[in-house]
Amino acid sequence: MELFNHLNQENLLPFSGEVNYFPNFFNKAQCELYFKKLTREIDWRQEPIWLFGKQIMQPRLTALYGNPDIPYGYSGIEMNANPWTDFLLDIKETIEQIAQIDFTHVLLNNYRHGKDSMGWHRDNEKVLGTNPTIASVSFGTPRKFQFRLYKDKTLKKEIILENGSLLLMKGETQHHWEHQLPKSNLVKGGRINLTFRKIYP
Numbered sequence: 001m002e003l004f005n006h007l008n009q010e011n012l013l014p015f016s017g018e019v020n021y022f023p024n025f026f027n028k029a030q031c032e033l034y035f036k037k038l039t040r041e042i043d044w045r046q047e048p049i050w051l052f053g054k055q056i057m058q059p060r061l062t063a064l065y066g067n068p069d070i071p072y073g074y075s076g077i078e079m080n081a082n083p084w085t086d087f088l089l090d091i092k093e094t095i096e097q098i099a100q101i102d103f104t105h106v107l108l109n110n111y112r113h114g115k116d117s118m119g120w121h122r123d124n125e126k127v128l129g130t131n132p133t134i135a136s137v138s139f140g141t142p143r144k145f146q147f148r149l150y151k152d153k154t155l156k157k158e159i160i161l162e163n164g165s166l167l168l169m170k171g172e173t174q175h176h177w178e179h180q181l182p183k184s185n186l187v188k189g190g191r192i193n194l195t196f197r198k199i200y201p
């Protein structure tokens, strides 16, 4: 029996997946620097998605960076990755040490205020492999992040993703649990999230 994983972190999920939370993974100075750079230097766009047969604009800004020549389809849109920048590589290398995986891409989300959000979904696309490790880094205003069991949507777990935190989703998480970043009337400030992924072309 495995009592602890290698990081000695507790699992946020009760079963059928593994989620570890690391608050203050980045220090205050790094948080300020990265939030500024992410705001100014990323090629942010508001992209349309297809939802129930209708094309609507996503309620957030997005961008994709990563290794060249690996196209990445996401929610019905094919995004071409921008090449890595120096500071994105710095962040990637820092989290690769703890995630113990070489990531090929990062999907960036810019939630400009509390009305920006991301709805319930699983990151279970074929190109991510069977049990993807996804590393989610947050900068800026804290936001609520929720999980619910795919087969019993009344079973929920939630956590506040704080400035400078890292959330690792691993194992069978993407098979059995959906996640979302709900809208909030209370949140005024902006938040930028990076989800590092490994794509198997």
Ligand SMILES: O=C(O)CCC(=O)C(=O)O
Residues within 6 Å of the ligand: 107, 109, 118, 123, 136, 145, 161, 179, 180, 181, 193, 195
């Ligand atoms: O903003 C977040 O914390 C979640 C982002 C997410 O779930 C995704 O990019 O797939």
Ligand SMILES: [Fe+2]
Residues within 6 Å of the ligand: 121, 122, 123, 179
């Ligand atoms: Fe996701």
